[in-house]
Amino acid sequence: MSEEEEEEEEEEVKDALVEEILQQGDTAIIYPEAPEDEQSPAETGGADENGTPDSFSQLHTCPYCSRGYKRNASLKEHINSHISSKKCVGAAPANGVTRLVIKSPSPSAQSRPVAIAPARVLIKEKAESKPLQEQLPVTQIKSEPVEYECKPLTAAPPATPPAGHAVAQPTAAAVGAAANLPQGVAMVVPTVGLVSPVSINLSDLQSVLKVAMDGNVLRQVLGSANGVVAPGKQGIVVQQPQQQIISLPAFVDHDGTTKIIINYSISPAAAATATATGQPTPLLVKSQLAAAATPAASATSQTQAERAPTPEVADLTLVKKEPQCEPLGAPAAAPNEEEEMAAPVDLSEPAAAARVAGGGGACLLCDDCPDNLEALHLLQHRKAANGEAVDSAALDPSFAALLSEAGVTLAEPSPVDDLLSLLRTYFASNANPGEAELARIAQSVSIPVEVVRKWFAKMNCGKRAGERNKEAPLAAVGSKRPAPEDASSQNGEEEAEPAASSGAPSDCGSPPGALTGGLVIVKSEPEDGEGGDSQAEPLDLSLPKQAMAAKAACKAGAPAGKQQEQPLNLSCQLKGRTIYVAAPPAGIVATAAQLPALVAIAGHQGGAAVGCLGAKRTILIPQLTYTYAAPAAAAAGAKTVVLNGHKVQDSRPESSPDAGGGGGPEEQSDAKKRRLENGVYPCDLCSKVFQKGSSLLRHKYEHTGKRPHECSICNKAFKHKHHLIEHSRLHSGEKPYQCDKCGKRFSHSGSYSQHMNHRYSYCKKDGAGGGGGGGAPGTRRPMAEPGSPGGGGGGGPQSDSRTTTPPSQMDSDERESEEEEEEEEEEEEEDKEAMCMDDIRVVQVDDGECEIYEGNFEEEEEEEEGGETEGQGGQQEFACDVVEVELGEGPAGGEAPDAGAPDCEAAGPDNGEEAGNADVPAKEAAANG
DNA sequence: CTGGGGAGGGGGCCC
């Protein structure tokens, strides 16, 4: 067919382009797989508005789909479409331009796509699932479900899972399998959290890892951890063939940093150093998701470990190392591993001390924090600082201002961030350092003592303020909502930690709490209250919500109320296959808390792998599409990255637009400011770019959760006005969309679209046949109902709507045939996002050999099934600085949803939901605990 | 269990 020909041409073009790009040594290779596949079909359907892929247009070829455009401008425009078409997961390169380029054969295309999915945490509530989503507080809205599929693949040989399947439904097992992947195997990892899976060429990954290992990052990490950089790691990292493409789960950190997490393990020695060595296993604390609840709830890791078994959540096993060794006061030379995890960037020694201190059990930043949560807590604090204005203000005094006052000038912001990170670390370790300590700190950061002193003072003030507001220091985040019920309510079980504790977690962290170990995987519940409070957008889903809550409560045994308490918390929901990470109202996609959560997830994956593999090798590779330099971000360790000369950092609204109310004007101005040279408006929270500032602003709602358009009838709020319009039709009964073939009418354009695209071809034509004619509709159309938008006569209105339809109809017919074939692939690939290898940074690496996803599915499965026991085995070797979570183990027991992993695919959502429910409550309980 | 519709959400295009 002509289509085929076109495709071929495109392929050729692509190849050529790819070659060119490849030849450009430094160009990062990105595999925008989705685009190609996705579009190809569409393309076949018809020419692009901007042009057709004809020979001439090849002058300006789209790197994604190889379409040719005569005008560069057209190409540029064509490129909002590749980048922005997807939900903002963030991985897409900001400027599509040079880097975007290359597309390798889709993983599926690859010989053996192996789906690697993080272990699935089944947290999904069945019935609730939907309601939850709907009900999720605005703050949480942003969160996206991440699936953790445990192991559908288990049975499948690592090497040869059905392409489609594997891709579509990667499983934890898959992950494990991945390790063993033969060359040419493509590993696809489902999205974790906010970011869609990123496809990475193994070779590139290797390169990155090598570089990282050699580079400062590694040194920092390792050095901090062990004080020594493990030499010779290079090359060890990824041993898979270069051609392999690996899709790794990626997520966007609160920083806006896109990260890819690969299980990593720290060499035992390192682990020992960093953590209490002798007890690798002991160190590993398995906390169930349920436990995750609040940081406060979380007791010491060990304690949690004991608790961990909590039935419901169980799936996730958190392994947390506890800092030991060092005295609180003394900043240990060893950096805090957790910190590192959290903030790869810099971190230093003090962190370790902090941990140690934390290990002691008390959070330096607040009294509420559980021992194990220290790192997380810090993150939370940081997050709070960034996330909410109030909190941030309290927690993160304007360091810049202090510097300014002191007459200290830092050339670049990044240094400031780094300094802040250090200071925070110190602060974490000792909020009230003596003069000597201050002097030492000042010296270490090369900043006048006065400045440091003031900073600490401010920090303490902020802390107090936060405490006042909330019992929890981090309260800022949670502060918004009084958490009346939550604390005790949720879990009576564990700790009776007051709301305060929960509050803290809420911000950051419910998730963190959930992961007691620092993992915050928390299932965001639809908190009724929360949503309303923080986001101020109570949807009317209340009934469902309550129902759900009730269910959750029942399952978990935790009171539904808890959710309310944690509105702000970033929560990770594990739904069937997905983990949702709810962003705080602040609008920041991921909060610090998320990081931990993500880490946990990673750990989880790794866990699976570990279990299978022996848990040794997991590499945590945070991938940064770009990182913000924002102080908070810095704290997180993210580094600033300049994309195409555009500093994303600045743009970051991290300020928690929501909290702040997301200044419209500011945002607008911001949007304008950010306009890049190429005329596009990049989103600072994700890598998407938009042609119009307004589009960017609109897009921002995705991150902020802001829902400016509220239904006057039911108060339901929407991000997009047109959503409100569509919604309004529900109230009015208006059904402007009608199928010209079968006459069915639709109030929602989406329904209509779906019908036209997927059913039109075979929907019954009642009388009119027409396929396409505008008149056709008339036959069935009952006419215009009152609402018919068209307004005109019965036919008129519809005809209007119809006008749009014809094309789609036409396309639909054609498409279907084609799509059918490609659909799977497309879908699978859709989620994938291209990433720049350059953006990959290795945060932590094992001392020993670094392998990626070693292990067998089977093993994993077994282990998972085996549950804790096996998991622990893996854990032993795991000593992770931060926290690793193993998923799935619990399930077998019923606790772990993951266990469900085995069934993941089949069970998929359902299991997940259930698990999720359980988890959530459990988490909450834990938190409360 | 599956198909279809409802509905939410994201983004593009046109005016």
Add this chain to the structure above:
DNA sequence: CGGGCCCCCTCCCCA
């Protein structure tokens, strides 16, 4: 440039 309209995807519920 911004707003409105439309398309499409995806999830979920229901028949």
